[in-house]
Amino acid sequence: MVRAASLVHDGERGSAALGALAVLVLVAAFAAAAYLPLASGVRAAARAEGKAEARAEALDAVLAALPVLEEGAADGVDSRAELEALEASFAGALLVDDVSSRFNPNLIRKNFIEKTTLARLLKPDALVDALQQARVDRGLSVDIMTAYGDFFEAESLEAWFTPYTYASVNTDDEFALERLWFEATGDSSGAAAFREANRRQLEALKLLSPGEFAAWYGVEAATLAPFVGAEAGLNVNLAEMEVLEAALSYPGYGIESPCEVAESLAEAARSRALDRDALAATAGLDGEHPARAWLGTRTWFWRIFARSGDAWFRAIVRMEQGADGKPEAIVVEFREGGPEDDPLRRND
Amino acid sequence: MRESSSKPRGDAGATFAHTLVALAVLVAMSAAAYPLAASAIAALGKAASAAFGASRALVADASLRALAARVRPPFWAASIEPANSGDALEAPWLDGVWEKTAVVSWDGEALRIGEAEAAFRVGGLEHVELAWLEDGSGRVLGFALAFEAGGRAWRVEAPFGAFPRPNARVAW
Numbered sequence: 001m002v003r004a005a006s007l008v009h010d011g012e013r014g015s016a017a018l019g020a021l022a023v024l025v026l027v028a029a030f031a032a033a034a035y036l037p038l039a040s041g042v043r044a045a046a047r048a049e050g051k052a053e054a055r056a057e058a059l060d061a062v063l064a065a066l067p068v069l070e071e072g073a074a075d076g077v078d079s080r081a082e083l084e085a086l087e088a089s090f091a092g093a094l095l096v097d098d099v100s101s102r103f104n105p106n107l108i109r110k111n112f113i114e115k116t117t118l119a120r121l122l123k124p125d126a127l128v129d130a131l132q133q134a135r136v137d138r139g140l141s142v143d144i145m146t147a148y149g150d151f152f153e154a155e156s157l158e159a160w161f162t163p164y165t166y167a168s169v170n171t172d173d174e175f176a177l178e179r180l181w182f183e184a185t186g187d188s189s190g191a192a193a194f195r196e197a198n199r200r201q202l203e204a205l206k207l208l209s210p211g212e213f214a215a216w217y218g219v220e221a222a223t224l225a226p227f228v229g230a231e232a233g234l235n236v237n238l239a240e241m242e243v244l245e246a247a248l249s250y251p252g253y254g255i256e257s258p259c260e261v262a263e264s265l266a267e268a269a270r271s272r273a274l275d276r277d278a279l280a281a282t283a284g285l286d287g288e289h290p291a292r293a294w295l296g297t298r299t300w301f302w303r304i305f306a307r308s309g310d311a312w313f314r315a316i317v318r319m320e321q322g323a324d325g326k327p328e329a330i331v332v333e334f335r336e337g338g339p340e341d342d343p344l345r346r347n348d
Numbered sequence: 349m350r351e352s353s354s355k356p357r358g359d360a361g362a363t364f365a366h367t368l369v370a371l372a373v374l375v376a377m378s379a380a381a382y383p384l385a386a387s388a389i390a391a392l393g394k395a396a397s398a399a400f401g402a403s404r405a406l407v408a409d410a411s412l413r414a415l416a417a418r419v420r421p422p423f424w425a426a427s428i429e430p431a432n433s434g435d436a437l438e439a440p441w442l443d444g445v446w447e448k449t450a451v452v453s454w455d456g457e458a459l460r461i462g463e464a465e466a467a468f469r470v471g472g473l474e475h476v477e478l479a480w481l482e483d484g485s486g487r488v489l490g491f492a493l494a495f496e497a498g499g500r501a502w503r504v505e506a507p508f509g510a511f512p513r514p515n516a517r518v519a520w
Contacts, residue, residue: 031392033396183422185426332510333423333510334510
């Protein structure tokens with residue numbers, strides 16, 4: 001009896017253990033089924049939160065740089081020293097460069113390409129007439145690598161050109177200006193009126209100062225300021241020497257040695273900030289010289305790379321004069337991307 | 349068979365009694381554990397539902413942000429006219445091309461995020477509201493989306509990759 005009873009108890013213990021195991025397995029399976037989506041959800045949430053935080057941190061850094069750019073521009077000069085000081089103050093987390101002191105293939109005149117050192121950048125079978133027509137037919141584009149890849153080699157586009165400039169009635173193509181006017185306003189009759197005013201200016205061989213621009217173009221000037229104006233686009237303090245040489249090499253300017261003038265400017269800019277007077281003295285070009293339509297001391301578009309953790313973000317900032325006459329910095333692009341991914345090479 | 353029939357009757361009774369006792373103990377234990385198990389199961393279910401809701405919300409968030417970042421009007425372009433707020437938002441300048449359109453729409457069952465022809469669908473959202481993200485002066489800067497998922501409210505503000513110029517608009 002005792003023996004039989006103990007045998008039965010042993011068997012019962014075995015079933016209870018099995019039952020307990022089965023319950024445990026069921027609970028574990030249920031927990032695992034609940035855990036997996038929880039864990040992946042938590043991981044995804046952490047990733048998204050990390051990315052959002054990195055973006056916000058990078059944007060904060062960019063926004064913190066804007067007052068420095070505004071302050072630096074208040075004296076009418078954006079110098080190399082100011083730029084280096086700005087980068088140093090962010091201890092490598094911010095890279096800033098002038099992205100507008102180059103030529104804009106959306107706007108540049110075809111005879112300027114043909115008659116300057118820019119001609120050697122054209123692809124062998126590329127025609128400037130076709131380039132001019134392509135701008136009218138297809139419109140202007142920020143993606144210059146795609147839009148002008150048929151006309152220039154990629155290496156030339158990334159080093160010499162930029163889509164980030166304001167248009168100038170002194171240096172840019174009349175048809176491109178008309179197209180820009182139309183794209184910006186959707187007003188074809190306004191665009192035609194603007195082109196007519198531009199044609200009269202060209203016939204009069206008149207270079208306009210920023211002040212004269214408003215008087216010449218009237219109501220059309222106010223509509224698109226500062227996107228279309230008469231400011232010089234190349235900042236001699238930050239432009240590459242080769243870019244300055246190309247601008248000065250236009251035969252109509254009558255400069256005997258554009259290379260020497262460009263080298264003088266580039267060398268002087270490395271050691272000190274050039275204001276308008278220093279620019280005139282160094283280049284030997286007074287304020288009335290037609291080449292001054294290109295040469296200025298302000299940067300109109302900045303590119304900022306902001307690093308946050310392992311991520312890079314890229315901002316484009318444009319400068320304009322605020323209603324109170326003080327420089328104002330405005331972010332026009334902000335998205336993920338670092339110096340290595342950018343189609344336009346940095347000027348170092 | 350012979351062995352079985354030769355077992356003493358008391359043994360069989362003891363086994364039955366023990367089984368009954370074991371069952372009673374199991375029932376008592378189950379009864380005691382049930383509220384705990386039920387609340388644990390309910391909590392796990394709630395957590396799973398919240399996790400699924402959160403993952404749907406994150407998919408909607410990531411998709412909308414990725415789409416908005418691809419909307420890149422050139423800096424000279426006029427601000428987009430926010431004329432079609434409601435169940436669908438359409439923005440030109442996808443990938444910097446005026447003719448390409450970014451679409452965000454809600455058909456009552458799913459949120460569609462993408463291009464006109466190829467959109468990504470996100471289900472399991474409720475009380476969806478679409479709007480334009482605007483600055484103080486009415487300039488359109490991106491998409492805004494509010495919804496409920498997993499029992500909580502979410503709001504996504506997805507800025508464009510580039511911003512049109514202020515103080516001017518063209519109809520879209």
